[in-house]
Amino acid sequence: MSADLVVxxxxxVGLPLARRxxxxxxxxxxxxxxxxxxxxxxxxxxHVQDIGADAVTAMRAGGFTASAAFDAVSTADTVVICVPTxxxxxxxDLRAVLAAGRAVAARLRPGSLVVxxxxxxxxxxxxxxxxxxxxxxLVAGVDFNxxxxxxxxxxxNGEYVLENTPKxxxxxxPVCAKRCAAFYELLVDSVVVAxxxxxxxxxxxxxxxxxxxxxxxxxxxxxFCDRLGIDVWDVLRCSxxxxxxxxxFSPGPGVGGHCIPxxxxxxxxxxxxxxxxxxxxxxxxxVNSGMPGYVVRRARDILVRDGGRVFxxxxxxxxxxxxxxxxDLRQSPATGVVRQLRALGAHVSYHxxxxxxxxxxxxxxxxxxxxxxxxxLVILLQAHRCYDLPHIANTARSILDTRxxxxxxxxxxx
Numbered sequence: 533m534s535a536d537l538v539v540x541x542x543x544x545v546g547l548p549l550a551r552r553x554x555x556x557x558x559x560x561x562x563x564x565x566x567x568x569x570x571x572x573x574x575x576x577x578x579h580v581q582d583i584g585a586d587a588v589t590a591m592r593a594g595g596f597t598a599s600a601a602f603d604a605v606s607t608a609d610t611v612v613i614c615v616p617t618x619x620x621x622x623x624x625d626l627r628a629v630l631a632a633g634r635a636v637a638a639r640l641r642p643g644s645l646v647v648x649x650x651x652x653x654x655x656x657x658x659x660x661x662x663x664x665x666x667x668x669x670l671v672a673g674v675d676f677n678x679x680x681x682x683x684x685x686x687x688x689n690g691e692y693v694l695e696n697t698p699k700x701x702x703x704x705x706p707v708c709a710k711r712c713a714a715f716y717e718l719l720v721d722s723v724v725v726a727x728x729x730x731x732x733x734x735x736x737x738x739x740x741x742x743x744x745x746x747x748x749x750x751x752x753x754x755x756f757c758d759r760l761g762i763d764v765w766d767v768l769r770c771s772x773x774x775x776x777x778x779x780x781f782s783p784g785p786g787v788g789g790h791c792i793p794x795x796x797x798x799x800x801x802x803x804x805x806x807x808x809x810x811x812x813x814x815x816x817x818x819v820n821s822g823m824p825g826y827v828v829r830r831a832r833d834i835l836v837r838d839g840g841r842v843f844x845x846x847x848x849x850x851x852x853x854x855x856x857x858x859x860d861l862r863q864s865p866a867t868g869v870v871r872q873l874r875a876l877g878a879h880v881s882y883h884x885x886x887x888x889x890x891x892x893x894x895x896x897x898x899x900x901x902x903x904x905x906x907x908x909l910v911i912l913l914q915a916h917r918c919y920d921l922p923h924i925a926n927t928a929r930s931i932l933d934t935r936x937x938x939x940x941x942x943x944x945x946x
Contacts, residue, residue, distance in 0.1 A: 534559070534604070534608075535559050535560060535597075535604045535607060535608045536553075536609050536610065537553050537559070537560045537608060537609070537610045537611075537612065538560075538561045538562075538563060538605050538611045539553070539562045539563065539612050539614060540564075540602075540611065540612065540615060540632045540635075541563070541564060541613065541614035541628075541632070541650075542563070542569055542570075543564075543569075544581075544685055545614040545649060545683040546562065546649075547573075547578070548580070548693070548694050549612060549694065549719075550591065550596060551596075552695055552719050553718075554590075554591045554596050556718050556719055558718070560594075561597050561599065561604035561608070562596065562597065563599060563600065563605075564598065565631075570598045573588055573592075573598040574597075574598055576589050581688065581858055581860075582687060582690075582693075602635045602638070605636050605641075608641075608644060609643075610644065610645045610715050611636055611640075611645070611646045612647045612648075612681075613629065613633070613636070613646070613647070613649065613661075614649045615628035615631075616628055617629060617650045617794075617798070618790070619797060622797065623801060624653060624797070624801055626660055628650070629650055629652065629660060630664060633660075633661045633664035633665060634664055636665065637664050637665045640665060640670060640676060641676075642675045643675075643676065644676050644677070645676070645678075645679065645708075645711050645712065645715060646661075646679070647678075647679040647701075647712055647715070649680075651683065651740075651791070651795050652733060652798055653802035654729075654730040654733040654734045654737070654802060655730060655733070657680045658704070658729055661678075662678060662704070665678065672708070673704050673707065673708055677704075677707065677708040677711040677712065678703065678704040679704070679709065679712030679729075680701075680703075680712075680729045681699060681700060681701045681702070681716060681732065682700055682733065682739075684697050684698075684700075687789075687860060694720060695719065696720070696721050698721075698722040699716045699719075699724065700725075700726055700735055701725055701726065702725065702727070702729045702731060702733075709725055736795065737795055737796065737798055737799040740795040741812075743791075744787065744793075744796045744813065744816045744820065745813065745816045746779070747782075747784075747792070748817075749781070750764075750768065750781045750782060751784070751820060751823050753767070754783035755826060758946075765945060768780060768782065782935070782936065783823075783936075783946055784913075784934050784935060784946070785824055785869060785913050785934045786823040786827075786865025786868065787863070787865065788855065788860075788862060788863040788865055789854040789855060789860060789862055789863055790862055792820075793820075793863045794863070796817065797813075797817070800813045824866075824868030825872055827869055827911065827932070828869055828873055828876070830932055830944070830946070831911060831932055832876060834909055834944060835908055838909075838930055839908060842878060843877030844878070845878045845879065845908040845909065846881070846904070846906060847879065847880050847908065847909045847910075847911060848883060848909070848910045849866055849869065849870070849880065849882040849883070849913055850884070850910060850912045850914070850924070851883075851886075851912065851919070852866035852882050852884045852887050852890050852897075852913060852914070853914055855914065856916050857886070857916050861887055861890065866913050867892050869911070869913065870882075870892040871892055874892075880897060880898075881900035881907075882897050882899060883899065883900045883901065883902050884916070885916065885918055902919065902920075903927040903928055904928075905928075905929070907928065907929060909931070909932060910929075910931045910932070911931075911932045912924070912931060912934060912935055912938065913935075914935070915935045915937045921937055925939065925940045925943055928942065929942065930944075931943045932944050932945075933946065934946040
């Protein structure tokens with residue numbers, strides 16, 4: 533079957549892109565190497581939280597197909613690569629980009645547009661993907677167009693979705709950039725053309741490094757304020773009233789998900805390769821990675837104060853996904869909290885309607901009621917909207933609130 537667009541990688545980035553393209557009237561073929569993902573989409577089921585089964589049904593009615601095969605690339609006008617880029621031993625892992633690039637190159641037709649959306653270090657499109665695509669003899673900028681457009685999907689954000697979030701695009705040549713911009717103008721309200729591929733790649737890394745550094749700043753401030761007996765949440769409330777020169781960030785038990793813990797490492801890695809320091813990012817990573825330990829130290833102090841024991845104490849964690857109201861456990865700081873509480877001999881359980889199962893170090897964490905009256909301590913890690921926070925505050929014996937939402941004599945805030 534011919535397709536206007538082939539989306540390679542049908543995860544939290546690729547599937548919304550495919551959905552939007554179908555809604556814009558394009559014939560879309562999706563490719564994913566995960567057989568379960570393909571089977572689910574073919575059967576009308578979604579594995580991405582922000583896209584329900586009804587949306588998948590509508591996509592299929594609009595001609596969308598999902599497959600593990602790359603055959604549709606040979607007839608497609610545009611191919612967008614949205615495969616994951618992670619870390620192996622702290623270093624960038626581009627195996628999925630390379631594999632996708634080889635599969636696309638084997639079927640690439642003259643005149644098509646290939647766009648990489650996967651986050652990576654500056655130079656990836658030209659130094660990694662381009663040679664693979666040109667290995668068959670086709671020349672980028674002559675026989676086909678090559679572009680880069682960093683994804684800006686924010687899971688769980690119902691206000692800013694693909695179509696109303698400005699889309700940064702870039703091309704290997706000016707003509708490639710124009711072709712890339714013209715494609716995304718079919719899908720989004722606003723397109724921003726970067727000066728070049730590396731500028732677009734670096735913009736994505738800056739966006740997430742900015743968040744990493746500012747979260748680290750307020751996390752470090754929270755530790756400072758606790759030592760001095762200062763209410764950090766009131767400090768943040770007061771600072772946020774300034775109408776210029778300040779953007780509020782909130783402290784918490786650490787950072788998680790794919791973007792913030794991972795993407796800045798791509799920036800730091802490339803800086804090291806160039807013999808340049810990237811100390812701000814490195815320090816921010818150290819601060820944020822230390823927050824689960826800080827939460828556990830605060831929990832230990834509360835348990836000792838209230839009952840004189842940590843070993844054997846019953847601790848319930850509320851909200852273990854990396855972000856409120858999303859069903860994603862990747863890089864969740866709750867993992868570190870569980871690991872360190874277990875090391876102290878505490879009995880740890882959790883409650884999270886978004887995570888039916890939660891395992892740390894191959895050892896399942898038992899589930900718990902939202903409010904366990906027998907728990908020695910409840911730790912609020914994510915304030916999901918479904919939680920009745922006033923009821924929790926009125927019912928739990930003792931609470932450590934890492935998100936600044938609760939009040940009461942039995943509550944301590946981070």
